Amino acid sequence: MTRLIDVRLLDPLEILLDGDDAVEALRRTVRARAEAWADRMLDGDEQTATHAIVRVVATLYPGDGPFDPPAEWWRTPLGQVVVRRVGHPTVQAVSYSVAGAMLGITRQGVHDLVTRGKLERHPDGGVTPASVRDRLNRRSPTS
The missing domain is CATH 1.10.1660 (Multidrug-efflux Transporter Regulator; Chain: A; Domain 2)
Structure with missing residues (x-):
């Protein structure tokens, strides 16, 4: 999941910000939180897992239409x-x-x-x- 976040969100942000050090801080934050997100998706109750999945999917695959x-x-x-x-x-x-x-x-x-x-x-x-x-x-x- 961290690799996907890097590719879809942080790499483009790094390009946009000309390699700003703030992006590296975001990478560290994502790595620190990704384990918690994965735990919620895998081991959380149905509501917790669904909420985590919807947040990640909506963030990584934004669009005006349905997720396809x-x-x-x-x-x-x-x-x-x-x-x-x-x-x-x-x-x-x-x-x-x-x-x-x-x-x-x-x-x-x-x-x-x-x-x-x-x-x-x-x-x-x-x-x-x-x-x-x-x-x-x-x-x-x-x-």
Whole structure:
């Protein structure tokens, strides 16, 4: 997470400020606080984890539209924490390919899980992120 904050926020700020020493102080602050943010995301109660995730995602991926990362983002460590704790922070349905990225399987694998009733099909198409989250959280680390 600290690397992502460096790349998305602090590196551009350093460029804008011509290498000002204040940016290095911010890097130290981010490193000191990132562990607490990660602890909240991983081990906090549902409300605490959700709040921390939404704050970090909204800060790192600002925009006027809903949060819509590329499918491969869901395989990153932050993406995996987000899907395991909240599913998807801004939508009620994801495509089969995004659900596959969240689960680490193919689009066809998602289709098979939907057909077998292992994932919930959204009435408007796609899969509910909650069913993806629930499936990930039910699986053992070896499955």
